[in-house]
Each structure stands twice: as structure tokens, then as C-alpha cells.
Amino acid sequence: MSAPIPETTQAVAVPTAPPSRMDGLRRFVTKPTGALSLAVLLLFVLTGLFGPLFVDRPGGLGTDILQAPSASHWFGTDDLGQDVLAQVVWGTRVSLTVGAAASGLAIVIGTALGLFGAYSRRADAWITTVTDLMLSLPLLPLMIIVTAIAGPSIATLTVVIGLFSWPEVTRLIRSNGMVVVAMPYIDGARALGAGGWRIVTREVLPAVVPLVVVSVLLTAARAVISEAGLSFLGLGDPDSWSWGRIMLNAQRSGVLSTAWWQTLFPSLAILLLVLAATVAGVRFNDTRDPRLKDR
Amino acid sequence: MSAPVLSVDDLSVEFATREGTVHAVRHVGLDVHAGRTLAILGESGSGKSVTAQAIMGLLDTPPARVSSGSIVFEGTDLVGASERTRMRINGEGIAMVFQDALSALNPVYTVGDQISELLRVRRKLSRSAARARAIELMERVRIPAAARRVDDYPHQFSGGMRQRIMIALAVALNPRVLIADEPTTALDVTVQAQIMELLTELRRENGMGLVLITHDLGVVAEVADDVVVMYSGRIVERGSVEELFQRPAHPYTRGLLRSMPRPDREDDELWAIPGAPPSPLRAPGGCAFNPRCDAVVDVCRTDQPELRLIAAGRHSACHLSQEVFDGRA
Ligand SMILES: Nc1ncnc2c1ncn2[C@@H]1O[C@H](COP(=O)(O)OP(=O)(O)O)[C@@H](O)[C@H]1O
Ligand code: SF4
Ligand SMILES: [Mg+2]
Numbered sequence: 001m002s003a004p005i006p007e008t009t010q011a012v013a014v015p016t017a018p019p020s021r022m023d024g025l026r027r028f029v030t031k032p033t034g035a036l037s038l039a040v041l042l043l044f045v046l047t048g049l050f051g052p053l054f055v056d057r058p059g060g061l062g063t064d065i066l067q068a069p070s071a072s073h074w075f076g077t078d079d080l081g082q083d084v085l086a087q088v089v090w091g092t093r094v095s096l097t098v099g100a101a102a103s104g105l106a107i108v109i110g111t112a113l114g115l116f117g118a119y120s121r122r123a124d125a126w127i128t129t130v131t132d133l134m135l136s137l138p139l140l141p142l143m144i145i146v147t148a149i150a151g152p153s154i155a156t157l158t159v160v161i162g163l164f165s166w167p168e169v170t171r172l173i174r175s176n177g178m179v180v181v182a183m184p185y186i187d188g189a190r191a192l193g194a195g196g197w198r199i200v201t202r203e204v205l206p207a208v209v210p211l212v213v214v215s216v217l218l219t220a221a222r223a224v225i226s227e228a229g230l231s232f233l234g235l236g237d238p239d240s241w242s243w244g245r246i247m248l249n250a251q252r253s254g255v256l257s258t259a260w261w262q263t264l265f266p267s268l269a270i271l272l273l274v275l276a277a278t279v280a281g282v283r284f285n286d287t288r289d290p291r292l293k294d295r
Numbered sequence: 296m297s298a299p300v301l302s303v304d305d306l307s308v309e310f311a312t313r314e315g316t317v318h319a320v321r322h323v324g325l326d327v328h329a330g331r332t333l334a335i336l337g338e339s340g341s342g343k344s345v346t347a348q349a350i351m352g353l354l355d356t357p358p359a360r361v362s363s364g365s366i367v368f369e370g371t372d373l374v375g376a377s378e379r380t381r382m383r384i385n386g387e388g389i390a391m392v393f394q395d396a397l398s399a400l401n402p403v404y405t406v407g408d409q410i411s412e413l414l415r416v417r418r419k420l421s422r423s424a425a426r427a428r429a430i431e432l433m434e435r436v437r438i439p440a441a442a443r444r445v446d447d448y449p450h451q452f453s454g455g456m457r458q459r460i461m462i463a464l465a466v467a468l469n470p471r472v473l474i475a476d477e478p479t480t481a482l483d484v485t486v487q488a489q490i491m492e493l494l495t496e497l498r499r500e501n502g503m504g505l506v507l508i509t510h511d512l513g514v515v516a517e518v519a520d521d522v523v524v525m526y527s528g529r530i531v532e533r534g535s536v537e538e539l540f541q542r543p544a545h546p547y548t549r550g551l552l553r554s555m556p557r558p559d560r561e562d563d564e565l566w567a568i569p570g571a572p573p574s575p576l577r578a579p580g581g582c583a584f585n586p587r588c589d590a591v592v593d594v595c596r597t598d599q600p601e602l603r604l605i606a607a608g609r610h611s612a613c614h615l616s617q618e619v620f621d622g623r624a
Contacts, residue, residue, distance in 0.1 A: 121357075187353045188399035192413055192464060193386035195378055202412070206403050 027287045034283040040276035044269075048096040051089035058082040058090060058241065069261050076261035078246075079253040088265050090241040095273075098158050098227040098242070103220035105162025110169025110219075111212055115200050117170065118177025127170065134167040143226065147235040154237045161226045169215045173208055180207040210288040217281035221274040228270050243270055299326035300471045300504050301350070301389065306364035306374075308342075308349050311357055317575045319345040321528045322363070322602075327472050327504035332495070334515040334536070335508045336551070337525035338572045343508045346525075347476050349374075351391050352381045369471070386417060390470035392494075394477040396457035400449040406433070406460045407445035413467050432463040436493060455486035459493065466497055473498070474506040479514070491518055512555045516540060524548050527573055527583035530602055533610040544611035544620035546590045582614070590615050590624045 029035040062081020069076045075084035117127035143160050150156045180186070181204060189203055224243075230236060231244025232251070243266035250262040308320040320342040327333050335343045348354050350366055352373060366373040368388055371380060393399040401409060410432055411425035420428060426445070433441035436459040438452075449457055458478060465473055475494055479487035495518050498505040507519060515522055515536060522539055524532040524547065532545040543549040550568040570587040573579060579586055585595040594614050602612040605620050618624035 121355075184393065184395065184398040185401045187348075188393060188461075188464075189401070190353055191351050191385055191391040191393075192468075193382045193384070193417065195382045198416070203401060 024287060028283060031283060033279050034287075037276040037280040037283060040272060041280060044092060044096060044273055044276070047089055048093040052093060055083075055086045055089045058086040066255060066259050075265045076259065078249060078259065078262050079255055084246065084262055084265055087241050087246045088243065088269055091243045091246060091266065092269065094154060094237070094240050094242040095224050095227055095244075095270075098154060098161065099220045099224040099273075101158045102161035102165060102223040102227070103216055105159065106165035106169055106219050106223070107212060107216050109162070110166035110215070111173050111205075111208075113166070114170040114173025115177050115204055115208070117174040118181050118204065119196060119200050124174070127174070131167045131170045131174075134164070135171070139164050139226075140229065143230060144233060144235060147230055152235045152237055154240060157227055157230060157236060161223045161230075165219050165223060165226075169212075169219060172211055172215060176208050176211055177204050180204045210284070214281040214285050217277045217284070221277035221281075224270060224273055224277075228266075243267075297328065300329050300369060301325075301327040301506075302365075302367045303346070303350065304365050304367070306346065306349060306366065307362045308345050308354065308359060309362050310359050312576075314576055318578075319528055319575055320349065323525070323528075323530055324364075324602075325506075325523060325530075327506055329471065329504050330498065330502045331520045332498060332505040332507055332518055334519035334522040335506065335525060336510065336512065336515055336522055338510055340527075340572055340575070341525040342528040343525055344476055347391065347474050347506070347508060350389065350474065351385060352376070386413065386470065387468040388470060389472040389474065390465040390468070392458070392461050392465050392473065392475040392478045394480050396454070396461040397449060399461055400457065400464075402449060405446050405448055406452070410460075410464055410467055413464060417468055428467075429463075432467055433460065435466075435497075436460070436463045438463075454482050455490065458482065458486075458490055462490075462493060462497070466501065466503075469501055470503060472504045472506065474508070476508040477510070478507075480509075487514075494518075512551055524551070527578050528575060529583070529612060530610075531584070531612045533602070534608055538606075538609060542620060542622075544605050544609055544616045545613045546588045546615070546619055546624075547584050549619060550587075550589070582612075590619060 029038060059082070060080075062077060062083075064073065064077050065081045066079055067073050067077040073083050073085065075088060077083055078087075113127050113131070117124040143164055146160050147156055150160070181199075186199060186203055189199055194202070227236070227242060228244035228247075231242045232248045234248060236242050236245050236248070246266040247263050250256050250259060255262060303323060303325040306320055306323045307318070310317040310319055323342070323346055325333065325335070325346075335346065337343050345354070345359075348359075349361060350373070354361070361374050364374065368384055371384070373381070373384065376384075400406065404412070407426060407429050410429035411420075411422070414420045414425040414428050415422065418425075430441050430445050433445060438444055438456055438459055444452070449460070452460065462478075473494070478494065479490050482490065491514060494505060494507070497503065507514070509515060519536045522534065522536050523530050524539075524545065526547050532539065532543065532548045534544075539548065540552060543552055547568070554565070554567045556565060568587055573583055573586070579596070581597045582588070582591075582595045582600050585591045588595065592614065598614070600612045600614045600616075602610050603616065605611050605616050609620075611620070613619060615624045
């Protein structure tokens with residue numbers, strides 16, 4: 001109708017400016033903690049994916065029994081003469097798979113319930129009660145019972161760990177989702193006719209996605225520990241290698257105190273992976289936090 | 296005058312708080328007519344925003360509760376309406392412009408995304424058609440270089456431009472009624488005038504009913520057709536703007552008019568009604584305005600005055616309304 005009116009542009013305090021994806025990654029790796037943790041995670045993923053292509057599946061009986069680490073067996077050998085490095089490499093695949101899948105399951109359930117609780121007051125009462133109950137339960141004994149009943153397998157481990165890990169995610173997403181739900185722009189969306197589903201998926205979920213990413217990393221780290229623990233207790237899949245099973249074998253053959261390499265290397269793998277995932281999670285959180293922009 | 300598009304009758308809203316029940320809005324009635332501007336005038340805390348939130352269904356229940364009344368839009372009572380009904384009417388039937396556009400727009404989406412998303416969901420437009428329409432709407436509200444700025448985020452715009460974007464969103468679905476809650480309070484004076492002009496223009500063009508919530512008498516005088524004056528959650532006076540400004544029938548309105556800066560009376564220093572509006576938890580008995588009223592009589596401290604008809608199209612809630620109207624009190 002008429003020409004645009006020029007208007008005084010005032011400088012505004014820039015609120016949570018959504019950084020572009022590349023920008024975010026660059027900021028993530030500028031700190032050594034970010035770059036290092038990412039490199040370690042990448043190394044594990046590559047080992048899990050491609051390691052078994054280069055290392056034979058450990059099995060059968062070898063001649064070099066209970067050898068300490070050497071040039072021919074970097075991580076030493078066990079009482080059957082199998083190469084511990086090969087076991088760790090093959091175990092990486094199972095440990096990562098269970099960790100990732102269980103974490104995925106926990107994240108999906110946890111995020112859905114957390115968002116639902118944040119948005120709906122009525123549902124929230126129930127969700128909070130169930131979450132608090134789950135968090136107060138002694139998890140390890142419960143996981144042991146359920147796994148034992150369901151029969152040990154990779155699938156069982158994944159489902160059991162996943163089903164017992166969502167409450168932390170729910171609590172995190174719910175409390176942060178509630179902050180977003182109280183934002184004026186949620187009223188803005190409702191005034192334009194957005195219903196509950198659209199508000200949760202379009203307005204609240206994108207705002208908590210960074211937390212979901214952090215949760216994925218932390219939950220996966222916890223899931224790897226749970227997997228190792230359950231496998232060490234003999235509740236892992238007897239037909240596939242995992243880090244917990246290597247240690248279980250050491251314990252079963254009574255060499256736990258002598259063949260230190262048989263427990264050290266899988267333990268180191270667990271420690272390194274959990275540490276890297278945790279550091280990466282924390283680092284990611286820092287990059288997303290506008291208050292810590294200069295970090 | 297034709298039948299109102301939106302008719303609020305006897306609306307009361309209360310909040311359950313730790314200190315007790317806050318009666319934020321009491322027995323409020325309003326009629327919004329197509330193509331006309333209704334101003335809701337009142338000091339801060341008088342219940343204007345809560346009235347608007349009740350109309351839009353934005354009150355959180357609990358703590359809020361609509362304890363009486365109806366909000367009828369084109370034959371549908373919105374009090375207790377289903378979410379489905381609300382979703383249909385909000386945006387398309389009634390839309391709202393908020394005071395603070397920066398916080399009312401989602402910071403993580405570009406303004407173009409926010410406008411096109413609305414059009415794609417509600418008008419079933421394709422991605423490209425919605426984008427084209429979004430640019431058109433941004434041009435309509437006079438965003439310079441709209442085609443380029445469509446991909447900017449809300450925080451990249453100035454306050455006035457953001458308010459224009461929220462207006463573009465609000466009128467995107469051609470609502471019958473547009474509620475603007477203090478749309479210019481956060482802006483500087485020249486920008487305020489431009490935004491008011493834009494709203495008036497859109498109202499005329501689209502034949503919308505415009506509900507303008509404000510505490511600024513100057514704005515009311517300039518753009519409104521009808522006005523209701525609110526005090527402490529109640530409507531204290533109602534009428535057409537010319538008549539009400541010419542001849543107020545309530546001491547509060549009269550005080551507000553007296554406190555208005557007037558270019559023709561420069562000698563006068565700025566006058567203000569003494570005291571402050573009461574907190575809804577500690578409203579005085581009788582007429583809530585009695586501690587500040589210059590015409591107060593004994594009965595004012597005990598009896599709540601009803602909103603009564605005092606002349607054609609004029610209502611006032613004051614024991615002395617006729618006297619004030621006639622200039623005798
Ligand atoms: N969520 C709430 N909880 C309790 N009291 C509220 C709430 N929202 C508004 N009120 C009260 O309702 C009254 C009217 O508020 P409001 O409609 O925002 O006034 P205004 O006329 O300035 O827009 C105020 O006294 C305020 O304290
Ligand atoms: S009722 Fe009494 S106190 Fe209230 S406005 Fe009228 S004269 Fe003043
Ligand atoms: Mg207000």
C-alpha cells in the first residue's frame with residue numbers, strides 16, 4: 001500500500017542467538033577437552049565398526065597362555081591363550097551397541113515423558129511420582145533379577161538397561177521443559193491456535209534438544225557401565241564378547257589377581273569411554289550456554 | 296449497530312494464590328463490533344490483560360478460574376470450550392498482539408518460518424506458497440526489504456519491527472477480532488504512532504474488530520471508537536470516545552482526563568489522581584475507588600455501586616454518576 005517507513009534501529013541485547021551448526025562444532029573443538037573427547041569417542045566408534053574386520057574373532061585354544069603384554073600380544077593373553085586385544089576390540093562393538101541402543105531407548109521414553117510432564121499439569125503429577133519412585137529403587141539388583149528372568153542376551157541387556165535409565169532423562173527434560181512452557185512465546189503460539197501437540201513438538205522440543213544431546217552422551221556412558229557390570233555378573237550374552245565378559249572370564253579362571261592385563265585393558269576402555277562421553281557432554285553444554293560464550 | 300462479533304458478559308476471573316483468592320476481573324462485559332475499535336483503558340493491575348487472556352484461553356487453570364460469565368464469539372461460548380474449538384478460533388477468529396514482541400516470538404525460528412508454519416498448518420499452503428505469503432505479509436506491515444529479512448531471527452529486528460512482525464502473524468489468518476495488549480508500551484513515541492496507524496489501517500482494511508488495551512488516554516482519543524474504563528478488576532465507565540471524553544460520568548475517568556497532558560493548557564503543571572490503585576487482595580469495601588475519589592460520600596465506603604445506564608450508550612458505576620455526568624459533583 002505505501003512505502004516502508006524507515007525506523008530507528010536500536011541495538012538490542014542479543015538473546016539466545018541460535019548458532020549455525022558449523023559454528024557450534026567449531027566452538028566445541030576449540031577447547032582441548034572438546035577436541036580430545038570427540039577424538040576418543042570417534043576412535044571407539046571406528047574400533048567398534050571396523051576393528052573386527054582387522055582382528056580375528058577370539059576363540060578356540062591358543063598356545064601362548066597367560067602371557068603378559070608383549071610385542072606379539074599388546075594386551076597379553078588369557079588362560080585359553082586368546083588375545084586380549086582382540087577381545088577388547090570385539091567387545092567394543094557389543095559394549096557400544098548396547099550403550100547406544102539402551103541410551104536411545106531411555107532418551108526416547110525419558111524425553112517423551114519429560115515433555116508431556118512439562119506441558120500437562122495433570123499428567124505431571126503421575127509422571128513425577130513414577131519418576132521419583134524409579135529413581136529411588138535399587139537399580140542393580142532389579143536389573144539382575146529382570147535380566148535373569150528374561151534370559152541373558154544382547155537384546156535383553158539393551159531393553160533392561162534402557163527401561164531402567166529413562167527417569168534421569170525425564171527429570172532433566174521435565175524441569176527444563178517447564179521453564180520453556182512458561183515462556184511468553186508459548187502463549188504467543190497458543191494465541192495463534194497451536195494445540196498441545198504442536199507446542200510440545202515445535203516449541204518446547206527444539207528448546208531442549210541440546211539437553212537431549214547431553215543426555216544421550218551421559219546416559220550412554222552409564223549404560224556402558226551397567227552393561228559391563230551385568231556382563232561381569234554373568235548376565236551378558238554368553239555368545240558375544242563384551243568388556244564385562246573379559247573380566248568375568250578372568251574372575252572365573254581365577255587369574256584376577258595375577259593376570260592384571262586381562263582386567264586392566266577392558267577397565268581402561270570403559271573408563272576412557274565414560275570419561276570421553278562425560279567430558280563431551282559437559283563441553284557441549286558449555287558451548288550451548290550463551291552465558292559461557294567466551295569459553 | 297449490528298450484532299457484536301465478540302461478546303463478553305459478566306466475566307469474572309480469580310486466581311488462587313498463597314495469600315488468598317485474587318479477584319482479578321469482576322463481572323466485566325464488553326461488545327466488540329466488526330470494523331470498530333474498542334479501547335480498554337485502565338491503570339496497571341486493573342485486570343485488562345487477564346480479561347484478554349481469558350478471551351484467548353491463555354489462563355493457566357489452576358491457579359486461574361473463570362468463576363462467572365460467558366465469552367461468545369460468533370455464537371460459540373469460549374468459556375470451557377474444548378481445545379479443538381480453541382485451536383480453530385484462536386488465530387482465525389480472534390488473534391492477539393502482545394506487549395513484548397521479543398518474548399512473544401520464538402527465538403529459535405526465523406520470522407519467515409514462524410509466519411509460514413502458521414500458514415502451512417492452518418491454510419494448508421505449500422512451503423513455497425507459504426513463504427511467498429509470509430513475505431507479502433511482512434511487506435504489508437511495512438518491513439523494509441521483507442524478501443531479504445524473512446530469514447532473520449526475531450532478535451535481529453528493532454523493537455518496532457518486531458512488533459510489526461507479531462502483527463503480521465496475528466493478521467495472517469484474517470481474524471475477525473484482533474486484541475492488542477499495550478502493543479506500543481515498550482516502544483519510543485514516533486514508533487508508537489506508526490504502529491497505531493498500522494493497526495487502525497489493518498482494522499479498516501480487513502473489517503476486523505480491534506480491541507486496544509492501553510493506559511494511554513492520548514492513544515484512546517486518537518484511535519478508539521468506544522471505550523471501557525477498568526478499575527480494580529471492574530468496568531467503571533463505558534461509552535463512545537467523544538462522549539466519554541466530553542462528559543465523563545465517573546470521578547475516576549474525570550481524574551484520568553484531568554491528568555492528561557494538554558497542549559492547550561501549558562500553564563497547568565501535570566496533575567495526577569492522588570494515591571495508587573489498590574492491590575486486589577486489599578481492595579477497600581464499597582467502591583474500590585473511594586480512597587482516591589474527590590467526590591466520595593459515606594455510602595461509597597459501604598456499598599458497591601452497580602454499572603448503570605445513565606444516558607443512551609453511557610454506563611457508569613458510581614453512586615454519584617448522574618451528578619458527575621451533570622457536572623454537579
Ligand atoms: N497468574 C496470576 N496469579 C495471581 N494474580 C494474578 C496473575 N495474573 C494477574 N494477576 C493479578 O490480576 C490483576 C490484574 O492483572 P492484569 O490483568 O495483568 O492487569 P493490567 O490491567 O495491568 O493488564 C493484578 O492485580 C495481578 O496481580
Ligand atoms: S462511588 Fe463514590 S467513591 Fe466511587 S467513584 Fe463514585 S463517588 Fe467516588
Ligand atoms: Mg497488562
